[in-house]
Amino acid sequence: MLTMQNIKTHYFFTDSDALLLRELRPMAEGHQDRMVDEFYDYLLGIPETATLLKDSVTLQHLKETLKKWFIDLFSGTYDNQYLLTLQRVGLAHVRVGLNAHFVNAAMNVVRRFVIELLQEHYPNIQERRKFRNAAEKIIDINLDILSASYQEEELKKVFLSRSLESKLIKAAERFTYGLNLILVIALAGVSLGVVALFVWDILHIFRGDVEKGILGALGTLLIIWMMIELMDNEIKTLKGGKFNILVFIGVIIVALIREILISTLRHDMLETQIFLAGTLLILGIVYFLVSKSQQERT
Ligand code: HEM
Structure with a gap:
């Protein structure tokens, strides 16, 4: 002064x-x-x-x-x-x-x-x-x-x-952090459900329904694997890492593969199976393009 x-x-x-x-x-x-x-x-x-x-x-x-x-x-x-x-x-x-x-x-x-x-x-x-x-x-x-x-x-x-700006940013950051935390907890809960589904699929094998049991268990294992990826991604985001969209596309692809396996077992109509395969192909292309653009940026 x-x-x-x-x-x-x-x-x-x-x-x-x-x-x-x-x-x-x-x-x-x-x-x-x-x-x-x-x-x-x-x-x-x-x-x-x-x-x-x-x-x-x-x-x-x-x-x-x-x-x-x-x-x-x-x-x-x-x-x-x-x-x-x-x-x-x-x-x-x-x-x-x-x-x-x-x-x-x-x-x-x-x-x-x-x-x-x-x-x-x-x-x-x-x-x-x-x-x-x-x-x-x-x-x-x-x-x-x-x-x-x-x-x-x-x-x-x-x-x-x-x-005011910095207070708003801090509040928004805390809110997003809270949301991510809830998401991790929810993912952990859903993962437990998927493990139960895996056990259910294995039970099918022991009951004599080997084909259904093996294909179901395979699909469920894929989902467990993707759940791990998802949670890992979320934990990284909580620690300040970057959000990876590829993991989410991967989850949809895995869920679709599981649906195709079940659809084969159910002997669904050919149109349904073609539709699922077509969707899988499109998602595969999207996955490929996104991962390619991510590689170019790094
Ligand atoms: C050389 C530049 C200027 C000087 C030295 C000057 C001086 C002053 C002074 C001594 C006061 C009284 C402040 C008080 O109540 O303590 C005042 C108030 C005021 N001046 Fe100026 N002024 C200048 C320029 C201007 C200009 C360009 C305008 C344009 C209209 C203006 C409009 C006013 C008004 C509206 C108030 C009353 C503010 C109030 O309601 O509190 N002044 N000015």
Whole structure:
């Protein structure tokens, strides 16, 4: 946080500059009404600023506050209290939604007014130059402090949106983590069911239905194998790894192979078997294409 002393040092503003400005005070007081009229005539001529000033009561009040600001420009005292007052003025502009551009443009009006006044009052160029230098410095310092309010407000907005963004991302990450955890638990439950199915298929063999038992058990084993792959994939995702779509296509393929085995045993219609084989072929092609594109990327 800059102090008024820091700011003055950065602008090479010295005590003699302060004394020179103090010397100009009577001149400023004598022309304050003209300066305020010119300032507001200028702002009333711009539609964007005129709308902010449409209320005549407010305008009268603003003229008074601007007069005070103008006289204070030549007070000769530029301490931290002065800095605070200017910061308050800056914030008042940010609050009413005034574009910073107009503050810069209005300050240019003030600058030109002061330079013209100096030309009128100090015909000697050497004398005028030292007053002008001091006046330019204090005007620049004022503009700096008024503009800083805008930058600070912008920064606040950026920090607010950043922290909101990161909170949202964290919440979404936790939610996805929770979902993945539920998925792993569900997969473990389903795997137990598939193991039971395998036992059931083996029982068929002992009951004499060897063909059905062997083919069924083979299909179920394929599913158990894919379940392991699925869970492994999910655990990797939980540990921060990448989601692998191939595993899911593989699961569908295995489920389809099992269905084909059962369909053969059931002696299903030829159309059904052709449909299953066709679907298997398409899935096989998809699997091949996806794994090829994954290999190309790595
Ligand atoms: C050199 C540039 C400017 C200076 C030095 C200046 C000065 C001031 C001052 C001293 C105040 C009183 C702040 C307070 O209540 O503490 C003020 C308020 C205000 N100024 Fe300016 N002003 C400038 C530019 C502008 C411009 C370009 C507009 C455009 C319309 C504007 C509109 C206003 C308004 C609407 C308020 C009242 C804010 C409120 O309701 O709190 N000012 N200004």
